[in-house]
Amino acid sequence: MMTLLFRALALFALLGSSMAHATPGDRGPLLLAAASMQEAMNAAADAWAAHGHPRPVLSFAGSSALARQIKAGAPADLFLSADEEWMDDVERAGLVARGTRVNLAGNRLVLIRPASKPVSLRIGRAMPIARALGDGRLAMADPDSVPAGKYGKAALTALGVWPSVESKVARTDNVRAALALVERGAAPLGIVYATDARANKSVAVIGAFPVGSHAPIRYPVARLTASRHKDTEAFRRFLLSSAGRAILTRYGFSAP
Known part of the structure; x- marks a missing residue:
């Protein structure tokens, strides 16, 4: 339990430093994403910002660590997991907004x-x-x-x-x-x-x-119930759009 607490506090500190110079009105939604999504999600965030939106805040780690941090109260808007089991875990805890979970990509x-x-x-x-x-x-x-x-x-x-x-x-x-x-x-x-x-x-x-x-590799994405950012749902839909999927394809991800 103490280890989980320390991990949660470490995430809060990381997020606090990444948002220290941003107000809720000039930063984008916070996406917690699997480590393997770093290049693709940075490209997606850049593309979203290029359309005049505040750039999403991105935090990457193992899906297991991110799921535990969400359950510990991490102030996130979206979760992108590298497998369905950790998304299931967050969903069972009642932390996934109903109807927003979608498989975004696949991998080898x-x-x-x-x-x-x-x-x-x-x-x-x-x-x-x-x-x-x-x-x-x-x-x-x-x-x-x-x-x-x-x-x-x-x-x-x-x-x-x-x-x-x-x-x-x-x-x-x-x-x-x-x-x-x-x-x-x-x-x-x-x-x-x-x-x-x-x-x-x-x-x-x-x-x-x-x-x-092995089981099929699928990356589910979902909006979290704690999200209050006005752009969260729009950015989630952008990831699922043809433009978002083209970015994923460019970085080697397959259809889910």
């Missing part, structure tokens, strides 16, 4: 390596991933709570190799932290979304995990 799960370090490995059943790791670690978001990690664990389990790598996993708070470990060469292999790998030239994709090896 990939295995990556540092771009400068070739690895001979093909994704498939019983693949020798533990041997490819050697003494190194497999970077992935926390498989017990963070969506990318849960998808990754499911895929490795379906391929019959999870028991061989479970003790070698370097667990991170979000998918971008896992990406950073591989980028720096601190981990020889990592599991991230295809869009994360696409956004970073310091990593290379070994291959994509079979679609049927």
Whole structure:
């Protein structure tokens, strides 16, 4: 409980600093979004602002952390999760405005390596991933709570190799932290979304995990019941519009 409180207080402090020089009339709605959405949501916020609206305030983290912060009372307007389970959790708490939840985008799960370090490995059943790791670690978001990690664990389990790598996993708070470990060469292999790998030239994709090896990757977005910003619903609709979906496509996201 204390950990949750500290996380909530940290978010409030972050939001306070990001809004310190903005009044409610000159800032846009606050969007809490999955870490993997950084580039796409910044582009969407820029496009929205280019139409004369106050630019939305964006805060990125693992979907699990964001959901907990919303339940702890974080003053947010919109939530964009990297999986449906954490949105379900927020909705069960009565914090999602009825009729506003929509699946916004889809993604693929990939295995990556540092771009400068070739690895001979093909994704498939019983693949020798533990041997490819050697003494190194497999970077992935926390498989017990963070969506990318849960998808990754499911895929490795379906391929019959999870028991061989479970003790070698370097667990991170979000998918971008896992990406950073591989980028720096601190981990020889990592599991991230295809869009994360696409956004970073310091990593290379070994291959994509079979679609049927894990649950479909869907990003639901919803307006929160706590929202009082006049532009919240309009910005949500912009994300769902052809212009918003074109931005998502540009950054590698698929239809949900």
